[in-house]
Amino acid sequence: MAAKSKNELILGIDLGGTKTLVGVVDRDGRILGRGKLSTPSHQGGDAIVDVIARAAETAILESGRAFDEVGLAGIGSPGPLDVEKGMILFSANMDVVNYPLAAKLSERLGVPTVLRNDVRASCYAEWKLGAGKGMNNLLGAFVGTGLGGCLIIDGKLHVGHDGNAGEIGHIKAKPNGAKCGCGLRGCLEVYASKTGLVRRFAKARKRDVNSQLFRVWNGPDQKLKSRYLAECYKSGDSLVLQELQRAANYLGGSLGGLVNLLAPDAVILGGGVSLALGEPWLNWVRAAAKEHMLVIPEDREVILPAALGDDAGVLGAALLASESVAGKK
Ligand SMILES: [Zn+2]
Numbered sequence: 596m597a598a599k600s601k602n603e604l605i606l607g608i609d610l611g612g613t614k615t616l617v618g619v620v621d622r623d624g625r626i627l628g629r630g631k632l633s634t635p636s637h638q639g640g641d642a643i644v645d646v647i648a649r650a651a652e653t654a655i656l657e658s659g660r661a662f663d664e665v666g667l668a669g670i671g672s673p674g675p676l677d678v679e680k681g682m683i684l685f686s687a688n689m690d691v692v693n694y695p696l697a698a699k700l701s702e703r704l705g706v707p708t709v710l711r712n713d714v715r716a717s718c719y720a721e722w723k724l725g726a727g728k729g730m731n732n733l734l735g736a737f738v739g740t741g742l743g744g745c746l747i748i749d750g751k752l753h754v755g756h757d758g759n760a761g762e763i764g765h766i767k768a769k770p771n772g773a774k775c776g777c778g779l780r781g782c783l784e785v786y787a788s789k790t791g792l793v794r795r796f797a798k799a800r801k802r803d804v805n806s807q808l809f810r811v812w813n814g815p816d817q818k819l820k821s822r823y824l825a826e827c828y829k830s831g832d833s834l835v836l837q838e839l840q841r842a843a844n845y846l847g848g849s850l851g852g853l854v855n856l857l858a859p860d861a862v863i864l865g866g867g868v869s870l871a872l873g874e875p876w877l878n879w880v881r882a883a884a885k886e887h888m889l890v891i892p893e894d895r896e897v898i899l900p901a902a903l904g905d906d907a908g909v910l911g912a913a914l915l916a917s918e919s920v921a922g923k924k
Contacts, residue, residue: 602666669916714743847883
């Protein structure tokens with residue numbers, strides 16, 4: 596299939612609460628150039644469009660290609676979103692309300708732009724190009740500030756009747772549990788994400804618990820970087836070890852139940868926290884999952900680490916945009 600050289604490139608955009616990554620992606624899923632800027636989270640939608648456009652210029656420059664070779668853009672964004680309208684409805688981490696991001700960006704970049712959920716984009720990339728390549732049934736669990744998920748069933752991204760399937764973060768993990776950012780109580784995200792850890796660490800800090808973490812993190816007003824968790828974990832800080840183990844138990848327990856429900860080829864464990872903590876965290880989650888799995892395969896691990904790291908969001912946004920356009924033909 597010989598694509599015209601004009602329009603053959605896709606801009607993959609990973610819009611996060613902290614940073615915005617843009618990649619120039621070719622039709623084979625290779626990133627040819629990258630741009631990265633801080634997200635102006637509290638300056639409204641137009642400022643975000645501006646930053647994306649500037650990061651895109653850097654990425655195109657680095658790729659050595661020309662802007663008119665770009666035919667399409669895909670954005671992975673935190674939600675909730677109205678995917679059909681290309682709109683961010685609101686966001687816990689950015690001051691944006693009912694903002695038509697896809698249309699505004701399309702106008703700015705001069706190419707059709709497709710908006711999708713960020714976790715689903717990352718997961719999709721792991722399926723097509725990463726840890727889940729070649730598999731037909733996958734569950735993705737991405738642990739970062741929140742806990743996002745995604746489902747591939749019988750070789751298709753499963754979106755459900757309203758397009759929002761895959762929200763594993765809002766499975767009930769504890770009756771009458773703590774309130775979640777979504778408004779419900781006892782969601783898994785409250786126990787197995789950075790938001791949940793922040794809540795626990797803030798309590799411990801009030802109780803004057805001694806922890807190395809409190810030398811670098813001054814409480815909930817400051818961002819809890821995954822790197823801090825990894826450093827404290829490596830030096831054996833008892834509070835951090837205890838809380839991470841607790842989070843892994845909650846996450847693994849739910850994943851075990853979901854494996855029983857779905858019988859996936861694999862569960863892909865990704866996200867900033869999983870990436871920073873690596874193998875030991877993966878093994879805790881695996882152990883907790885096995886305690887709740889009806890069948891434990893002897894010849895393989897069901898829970899696998901994500902393979903694409905920071906590139907997953909950019910690649911997934913580009914792939915989903917490409918698929919969305921192809922689907923409309
Ligand atoms: Zn929730």
